[in-house]
Amino acid sequence: MVALILSFLLIYLVYKTRFIFDPAFKYIGAIAFPLIAAGLLYYLTRPVMKFLLKYKVPKLLGILIIFVLIILVGFVFTMFIIPIARDQFERFVANIPTMVKAAQDVIDYIQTNESIQRIIPEEVDETIDNIMANLQSYIEGFMTFLIGFISQIVGFIFSLVLVPFFLFFMLKDGEKFMPFVTQIFEPKKASNLRNLLQKIDHTLSAYIQGQLLVSLSIGVMLFIGYLIIDLNYALSLALFGMVMCVVPFIGPFIAVVPAAIVGVFEDPMNVVWIAIIMIIAQQIEGNFISPNIMGHVLRIHPLTIITIILAAGSIAGFIGILFAVPFYAVVKAIIVHFWETYQDTRKNKEDALI
Numbered sequence: 001m002v003a004l005i006l007s008f009l010l011i012y013l014v015y016k017t018r019f020i021f022d023p024a025f026k027y028i029g030a031i032a033f034p035l036i037a038a039g040l041l042y043y044l045t046r047p048v049m050k051f052l053l054k055y056k057v058p059k060l061l062g063i064l065i066i067f068v069l070i071i072l073v074g075f076v077f078t079m080f081i082i083p084i085a086r087d088q089f090e091r092f093v094a095n096i097p098t099m100v101k102a103a104q105d106v107i108d109y110i111q112t113n114e115s116i117q118r119i120i121p122e123e124v125d126e127t128i129d130n131i132m133a134n135l136q137s138y139i140e141g142f143m144t145f146l147i148g149f150i151s152q153i154v155g156f157i158f159s160l161v162l163v164p165f166f167l168f169f170m171l172k173d174g175e176k177f178m179p180f181v182t183q184i185f186e187p188k189k190a191s192n193l194r195n196l197l198q199k200i201d202h203t204l205s206a207y208i209q210g211q212l213l214v215s216l217s218i219g220v221m222l223f224i225g226y227l228i229i230d231l232n233y234a235l236s237l238a239l240f241g242m243v244m245c246v247v248p249f250i251g252p253f254i255a256v257v258p259a260a261i262v263g264v265f266e267d268p269m270n271v272v273w274i275a276i277i278m279i280i281a282q283q284i285e286g287n288f289i290s291p292n293i294m295g296h297v298l299r300i301h302p303l304t305i306i307t308i309i310l311a312a313g314s315i316a317g318f319i320g321i322l323f324a325v326p327f328y329a330v331v332k333a334i335i336v337h338f339w340e341t342y343q344d345t346r347k348n349k350e351d352a353l354i
Contacts, residue, residue, distance in 0.1 A: 034161070034162035034163045034166055035162075035166055036323070037163045037166075038162075038163045038166030038167040038170060039166075039170070039204075040208055040212075041070070041163065041167050042167055042170040042171065042174065043204060043205050043208040043209055044208065044209060044212065045066045045069075045070070045167075045171065046171075046174070046205070047209070048062075048065075048066055048069070049062055049063070049066060049171055052065060052066075059171075059172065060172075062171075063168060063171045063172060066171065067164070067167075067168075081235070081239075084235050084236075085235050085236045085239055088232075088233040088234075088235055088236040089233070089236050091232075091233065092232075092233050092236065092262070099261070099265050102265055178194060178197050178198075181193065181197065182194050182197075192341060195337070196333075196334065196337045199333045199337055200330055200333055200334070203326075203329050203330055203333045204326060204329075204330065207325070207326045207329055208326070211246055211248065212246065214245065214285055215242050215243070215245040215246045215251075216242060217281075217284075217285060218241065218242060218245045218252070218255075218281050218282075218285055219238050219239065219241055219242025219245065220238075220242075221277070221280070221281040221284065221285075222237070222238040222241045222242070222255070222259075222277060222278070222281060223235060223238035225273075225274075225277030225280070225281070226238055226259065226274075226277070228277075229263075229270060229273045229274070229277070231259065231262065231263055231266070231270060231274070232262055232266060233262060237258055237259045237262065240255065240258055241255035241256065241259070242255075246322060247309065247321055247322065248305050248309070248325050249305045249306060249309070250305075250306060250309060252278060252281075252282055255278070256274055256275070256278045259274050260274050260275075300325070300328070300329065300332070304328075305325060308324045308325060308328050309321050309324055309325070311324070312324030
């Protein structure tokens with residue numbers, strides 16, 4: 001209890017004297033995005049680096065190969081995928097007034113048809129009126145979210161100038177970090193700290209590699225499914241679904257919303273097909289991809305994930321949603337490690353007294 005009180009007191013003092021730390025916070029804010037982006041790329045490319053080193057490829061040559069692969073992927077994405085997605089997105093935005101008018105026509109027909117009105121409860125009718133009255137605001141809200149998300153991505157891209165430098169040194173000297181940190185501690189504490197850093201590294205590696213590969217897999221499956229049912233804006237909708245699936249648990253539910261909206265205006269049956277496509281993609285991901293990529297490293301209850309995502313979204317927006325779960329996983333790994341260390345220490349003391 002004393003430790004808890006002291007912790008809250010320390011937080012309060014830091015809050016009251018935060019003006020002292022403003023220069024440090026500004027510096028951290030300036031390098032946070034490039035550092036995080038480089039870290040993501042580091043964990044994604046580290047298996048490739050290990051593969052190259054296994055076959056005796058010199059480290060600097062291996063880093064050069066990785067940079068060339070990243071540039072090639074970026075080139076393919078920029079030249080072949082982005083133009084199509086941009087064109088589809090522009091056509092989707094231009095088609096929104098037509099979709100709104102079609103929805104209004106359907107509601108008007110329901111409201112003017114007496115036989116339909118007799119079987120519709122008054123509460124449902126009022127709900128429909130309320131939805132239609134606010135439909136434009138709902139669409140504007142969604143577009144605001146989408147534009148805000150895109151602007152965040154654009155701002156993120158502009159801050160990536162430092163990423164190649166961070167990534168180069170991470171790939172070159174990444175394995176030196178742990179010995180550098182632990183060298184100042186005595187052997188027993190150094191071993192304990194090394195164990196903790198390995199757990200954090202394992203957690204981040206499993207989450208980043210796993211979640212991004214899962215999202216890529218779901219995006220590809222959605223794209224194939226949308227092409228099969230001949231859904232308009234298939235590539236843009238699949239890319240949106242892929243990005244949303246980076247968010248654990250609730251991402252897939254958000255991913256199909258635009259596809260369902262587009263599909264219902266083309267053919268109401270499309271909603272069923274879209275639901276089937278997502279269910280199939282989720283079943284393949286849940287039974288074959290996630291267990292083999294992430295395993296049971298995180299072990300976070302779905303309710304905990306939802307709570308974390310909602311809290312992070314209200315505090316830091318979409319960026320907070322993206323990083324909330326891995327941050328929680330790292331904090332959880334740290335707490336579990338110290339609790340296990342405490343338990344082992346107490347057990348050793350008890351054994352010594354016997």
